[in-house]
Amino acid sequence: xxxxxxxxxxxxxxxxxxxxxxxxxxxxxxxxxxxxxxxxxxxxxxxxxxxxxxxxxxxxxxxxxxxxxxxxxxxxxxxxxxxxxxxxxxxxxxxxxxxxxxxxxxxxxxxxxxxxxxxxxxxxxxxxxxxxxxxxxxxxxxxxxxxxxxxxxxxxxxxxxxxxxxxxxxxxxxxxxxxxxxxxxxxxxxxxxxxxxxxxxxxxxxxxxxxxxxxxxxxxxxxxxxxxxxxxxxxxxxxxxxxxxxxxxxxxxxxxxxxxxxxxxxxxxxxxxxxxxxxxxxxxxxxxxxxxxxxxxxxxxxxxxxxxxxxxxxxxxxxxxxxxxxxxxxxxxxxxxxxxxxxxxxxxxxxxxxxxxxxxxxxxxxxxxxxxxxxxxxxxxxxxxxxxxxxxxxxxxxxxxxxxxxxxxxxxxxxxxxxxxxxxxxxxxxxxxxxxxxxxxxxxxxxxxxxxxxxxxxxxxxxxxxxxxxxxxxxxxxxxxxxxxxxx
Numbered sequence: 412x413x414x415x416x417x418x419x420x421x422x423x424x425x426x427x428x429x430x431x432x433x434x435x436x437x438x439x440x441x442x443x444x445x446x447x448x449x450x451x452x453x454x455x456x457x458x459x460x461x462x463x464x465x466x467x468x469x470x471x472x473x474x475x476x477x478x479x480x481x482x483x484x485x486x487x488x489x490x491x492x493x494x495x496x497x498x499x500x501x502x503x504x505x506x507x508x509x510x511x512x513x514x515x516x517x518x519x520x521x522x523x524x525x526x527x528x529x530x531x532x533x534x535x536x537x538x539x540x541x542x543x544x545x546x547x548x549x550x551x552x553x554x555x556x557x558x559x560x561x562x563x564x565x566x567x568x569x570x571x572x573x574x575x576x577x578x579x580x581x582x583x584x585x586x587x588x589x590x591x592x593x594x595x596x597x598x599x600x601x602x603x604x605x606x607x608x609x610x611x612x613x614x615x616x617x618x619x620x621x622x623x624x625x626x627x628x629x630x631x632x633x634x635x636x637x638x639x640x641x642x643x644x645x646x647x648x649x650x651x652x653x654x655x656x657x658x659x660x661x662x663x664x665x666x667x668x669x670x671x672x673x674x675x676x677x678x679x680x681x682x683x684x685x686x687x688x689x690x691x692x693x694x695x696x697x698x699x700x701x702x703x704x705x706x707x708x709x710x711x712x713x714x715x716x717x718x719x720x721x722x723x724x725x726x727x728x729x730x731x732x733x734x735x736x737x738x739x740x741x742x743x744x745x746x747x748x749x750x751x752x753x754x755x756x757x758x759x760x761x762x763x764x765x766x767x768x769x770x771x772x773x774x775x776x777x778x779x780x781x782x783x784x785x786x787x788x789x790x791x792x793x794x795x796x797x798x799x800x801x802x803x804x805x806x807x808x809x810x811x812x813x814x815x816x817x818x819x820x821x822x823x824x825x826x827x828x829x830x831x832x833x834x835x836x837x838x839x840x841x842x843x844x845x846x847x848x849x850x851x852x853x854x855x856x857x858x859x860x861x862x863x864x865x866x867x868x869x870x871x872x873x874x875x876x877x878x879x880x881x882x883x884x885x886x887x888x889x890x891x892x893x894x895x896x897x898x899x
Contacts, residue, residue: 491509492571494571498540498541499525499527501525502523502524504521505571505672509569512674519630520590523589524585524670525586526573528582539554539559540555550562557577559581560575569672571670572667572669586656587654589655592613598612599628599629602629602634602690604624608690611655616649621647625638626647634675634687635672636670636687638668638670639667643663645658645659646660691805700799716812718812718814721879726886740891756774799879810822817829828870831870832866834866834877837884841884
């Protein structure tokens with residue numbers, strides 16, 4: 412394989428890598444929860460995380476009957492959260508200061524979580540006679556038939572703690588229900604956390620077996636989860652009816668945990684504990700994405716506009732990466748300079764590939780050129796690029812955040828496509844400044860076509876992300892212009 416073929420393969424592979432990685436890891440089919448309705452989530456200050464003041468109200472709906480048993484709704488109202496649980500241990504509703512959307516808009520249905528027991532391979536509903544303990548500010552109840560005692564308490568951070576105790580070592584199961592959604596680039600998912608998060612689309616058919624710490628429903632920047640006090644061996648089954656059934660494999664006389672419903676603010680989820688921040692999908696480069704998020708928050712603290720924060724952080728990243736970009740530029744420049752000699756070798760030894768390969772390597776050695784030198788620095792920058800991409804795509808901070816003029820929500824697409832057009836134009840200009848390592852007109856046409864491809868991909872993606880790529884490309888052009896001038 413000669414050097415020309417190597418360069419062609421590298422160019423095509425890198426282009427394919429960017430495009431296909433983009434599609435595989437970041438395209439709408441993989442948990443791309445873009446909010447297009449700006450009124451759904453407002454950009455607000457998050458409340459403090461102190462202990463909740465609890466107000467308790469017991470409601471009995473005598474008209475609602477199941478198996479001739481009245482169903483009672485228990486409203487537990489705290490300073491920062493409200494939960495409605497019925498006496499069959501079904502989560503009916505929840506809302507609070509940490510969430511901006513209704514629970515039904517996140518799950519798509521009513522009554523999304525149910526806890527029950529299993530006997531003779533059949534689901535058995537729990538049924539508690541529930542009372543309120545004014546002294547301890549807790550609910551407690553007994554299911555005499557199943558021999559289970561219940562305790563409910565609203566804790567800090569908007570958590571509703573539950574405890575089930577029994578001397579019969581019952582087998583508990585949990586059912587999470589949600590409606591499948593694949594419209595408007597929004598996808599509803601079940602989350603299962605063990606060592607890390609497993610994401611399964613609602614409506615898929617999948618079976619898993621692992622010890623888990625929490626399970627939840629993720630949609631539109633919101634998380635509904637049920638968290639256990641410890642990792643519990645279980646089997647998880649997602650079915651096409653939109654259900655996630657968790658079957659615990661080891662009977663236990665005590666089953667404890669809590670319910671939580673929050674907007675996926677990374678810092679609030681970190682404070683909540685139990686690795687709930689893993690619900691924020693920073694992708695495979697999370698170790699880089701978190702510092703980038705911190706950088707955005709830092710600039711926003713002093714200049715409260717996330718569009719300006721994106722621009723300033725982009726400048727910092729480009730400055731940090733300047734040495735790598737400079738090495739890449741030098742390598743491509745050398746490859747451009749020896750291109751005529753390489754063409755002569757290709758013509759001279761066209762019938763002797765081995766000789767051509769040997770002479771080409773000697774040419775590289777004399778000129779101090781490396782055919783991979785222009786690619787490797789760019790490849791090393793991909794983790795930063797993708798991490799930046801994922802932060803801007805996933806961070807709730809950008810939801811409802813305006814920039815200037817027509818950009819009223821950085822998490823939504825540019826309604827007039829101004830930023831995608833500017834980004835595409837700057838990419839074309841950047842290619843004019845970059846030294847081309849090839850004289851092949853076909854390869855040059857392919858490379859000129861790439862900005863248009865990126866423009867089409869980016870046109871419906873968040874304006875904040877397009878702003879980042881536009882500014883990054885613009886700064887790159889300025890850096891290349893300065894380097895070119897310094898060489899003259």
